[in-house]
Amino acid sequence: MDILTEWFPNVVEFGGQFPKAIIDTLIMLGISGLIAVLIGLPLGITVVVTKPGGILENKPINWILDKIINLFRAIPFVILIPLLLEVTRAVFHTAIGIQGALIPLVVTTVPFMARQFESSLEEIPEGIVEASIAMGMSPWQIITKVYLRENIPGMIRGITITLIALIGQIAVVGVVGAGGLGDLAVRYGWQRRMMDITYVVVILILILISIIQGIGDWLVKKTTH
Numbered sequence: 001m002d003i004l005t006e007w008f009p010n011v012v013e014f015g016g017q018f019p020k021a022i023i024d025t026l027i028m029l030g031i032s033g034l035i036a037v038l039i040g041l042p043l044g045i046t047v048v049v050t051k052p053g054g055i056l057e058n059k060p061i062n063w064i065l066d067k068i069i070n071l072f073r074a075i076p077f078v079i080l081i082p083l084l085l086e087v088t089r090a091v092f093h094t095a096i097g098i099q100g101a102l103i104p105l106v107v108t109t110v111p112f113m114a115r116q117f118e119s120s121l122e123e124i125p126e127g128i129v130e131a132s133i134a135m136g137m138s139p140w141q142i143i144t145k146v147y148l149r150e151n152i153p154g155m156i157r158g159i160t161i162t163l164i165a166l167i168g169q170i171a172v173v174g175v176v177g178a179g180g181l182g183d184l185a186v187r188y189g190w191q192r193r194m195m196d197i198t199y200v201v202v203i204l205i206l207i208l209i210s211i212i213q214g215i216g217d218w219l220v221k222k223t224t225h
Contacts, residue, residue: 010194017184022204024179028098028170032105033163036113040162041155043069043110044117045143055129055139069111077108077169101170101178109166116158124150153220160216164209171205181205 011018043065049055050062075083081104085095092099128150132142148155174182181201189198 008196008200010188010196011200014188014197021179021181021184024098025170025181028101028105028180029163029166031102032109032166035106036109036162037159039110040113041117043114044121045147047114047118048121048147049139049143055133055142069114072107072111073115077104077172080104080108081173096177098179101173105166105169105173108169109162112165113158113162116162117155120151120154120158121147123154152223156216156219156223160212163212167205167209
């Protein structure tokens with residue numbers, strides 16, 4: 001205990017702040033990640049099936065979705081936060097805390113998730129899709145029984161990559177008082193020059209990323225046949 005007090009005095013003093021920061025981070029990760037999957041998956045599928053030569057080819061829809069995804073992926077997250085400030089206030093009646101962070105997190109994560117799903121679905125050999133069409137399968141059957149089943153490991157890898165990137169965005173929203181580990185690092189580690197708290201926050205984030213990566217790798221192995 002004496003060693004901890006000597007090397008990490010501020011961590012010992014403000015240790016009670018860490019459990020809430022971890023929980024806030026997990027809440028933002030869970031909610032934003034779930035919404036990103038629910039919106040990003042249909043977007044990714046739509047982009048794939050409406051592309052030239054797709055089973056539901058539609059150039060106008062494909063062009064519009066492609067440009068919208070590119071637009072929101074191109075906006076830096078630190079700019080997106082103030083850009084969506086009024087939208088956040090209109091929806092949640094606040095621009096701080098977890099609620100104040102959700103809309104920017106979702107808006108920045110959905111396009112990234114959609115691209116991950118798109119890349120994953122495009123890995124399916126064209127021959128499999130063509131064979132499904134030759135068998136008389138409807139577009140809906142091809143989407144559900146071919147696209148969504150033939151590359152589950154790829155989609156899991158995409159979700160894993162997105163969640164890890166999302167952790168970095170969650171750390172950024174700590175700057176605007178959204179809570180979480182990033183907020184802890186800013187308020188104590190940076191503003192009060194308590195660097196030992198910053199070091200512990202970095203270690204906790206690395207542990208969280210390692211856990212997500214480990215679970216993702218395990219699921220990929222389980223679903224690879």
